């Protein structure tokens with residue numbers, strides 16, 4: 001372990017954490033990867049050495065190890081508790097297994113198929129609002145900061161599909177939950193100050209109750225505390241309603257109803273408690289819309305700065321519209337999305353280059369040996385083909401580093417180029433993630449439960465936005481930052497205090513959409 005090469009600590013107390021977490025996402029990490037290879041030893045706070053792992057085999061080993069030999073790190077679980085309560089993203093060991101089993105039925109392929117019309121209508125509702133704004137300005141175009149609006153539309157989508165509940169966030173800018181969620185990541189986790197970096201390691205050394213008490217009384221986390229109160233109120237009311245609907249024989253098809261239903265029929269030992277049910281709803285509200293807001297925003301950024309790609313994709317959408325009209329139907333289905341090569345390539349490339357959960361935090365609960373795809377040269381000059389890690393080792397799985405692996409994704413892996421997927425240039429010998437061999441949705445027992453849901457919603461938003469509008473870059477996009485704020489969030493250099501910002505000029509299309 002001590003022979004693994006890596007950067008010299010730049011600060012006595014904070015090690016390398018400032019460059020890793022206070023700079024835009026990837027700046028330090030990609031440089032370390034370039035110099036030292038795909039496994040890098042770096043210094044966290046208070047002198048603790050950790051590993052940054054982007055090597056495919058090593059990452060696969062950590063994420064897919066059987067049982068709970070490698071567990072989600074306690075500090076990351078605490079962040080999940082703060083954002084969503086003691087739900088699936090927080091749970092560990094047997095509690096995690098039990099919660100995941102009850103949650104799974106809501107996230108299979110048939111459910112996703114059923115949700116597509118909701119994704120389309122939420123995206124259309126956002127576009128209608130934009131058309132009203134455009135008609136009130138010059139009638140042709142308007143600049144919108146995408147995350148602000150997409151955050152509302154994706155909250156509405158998760159509301160309708162997961163809870164059969166209308167947050168009405170797109171139409172109502174007074175909705176407290178929607179307002180709280182807007183820029184939550186950028187405001188709560190952007191460029192953590194030195195004291196927060198120090199706490200990251202201190203927290204590992206104190207009992208979890210103490211860590212929770214400090215966080216629950218930290219005024220800097222005010223927005224998260226309020227989200228907990230409002231989110232729990234909404235969730236409790238909905239659970240009561242779902243339970244009554246099931247008992248009256250009028251259940252709906254939303255994810256929460258499936259969850260309550262499966263919870264009622266499960267062996268009592270496998271059931272969720274009321275607190276856990278509320279936490280699952282908050283997990284879906286948070287996980288199901290913050291991630292999508294940022295991913296869809298980044299896709300729109302790439303389309304705005306690449307008009308040719310935008311035009312090609314719009315052509316593909318037009319052709320699909322014609323096919324749908326010819327068969328006498330009105331709207332896209334999941335199957336239509338699957339038959340659109342450029343749309344799929346665009347989704348995959350966005351998820352590859354902008355994995356919103358760029359870091360996967362894991363801790364070894366036993367001594368272990370990490371196999372390597374590519375050997376590294378140790379500080380002693382010795383060639384290292386496997387890494388022995390002692391119990392307690394903290395690893396950051398670098399989703400963004402792995403997603404740029406040149407062997408898998410090609411020599412141009414740092415460029416945004418959806419055609420790599422169409423040309424079949426992506427290798428699949430190592431099967432890492434749940435989707436497209438990407439680390440974006442993690443892998444193994446803690447892989448993203450909502451990945452099918454996410455892919456379908458990304459496709460739906462791209463289709464709806466491009467069939468309604470043409471996107472044009474604004475001068476501010478030259479100053480875009482990949483802000484590292486728990487996820488990769490778009491901000492503008494020099495204006496980071498304003499939170500998540502992505503201003504794009506939106507033009508009405510001269511040729512109206514078919515529907």
Ligand code: HEM
Pocket residue numbers: 072088089090100283284287288289291292295355356357359360361439440441442445446447448449450451453454
């Ligand atoms: C682009 C969109 C998304 C991305 C990139 C993403 C990524 C991830 C990642 C990386 C994890 C594992 C985190 C870790 O263990 O450290 C995760 C977990 C999870 N995701 Fe997603 N996610 C997305 C969308 C969604 C959606 C739409 C839902 C639900 C509707 C969802 C629900 C969950 C849940 C419940 C977990 C916890 C799984 C567990 O710990 O067993 N995600 N997601």
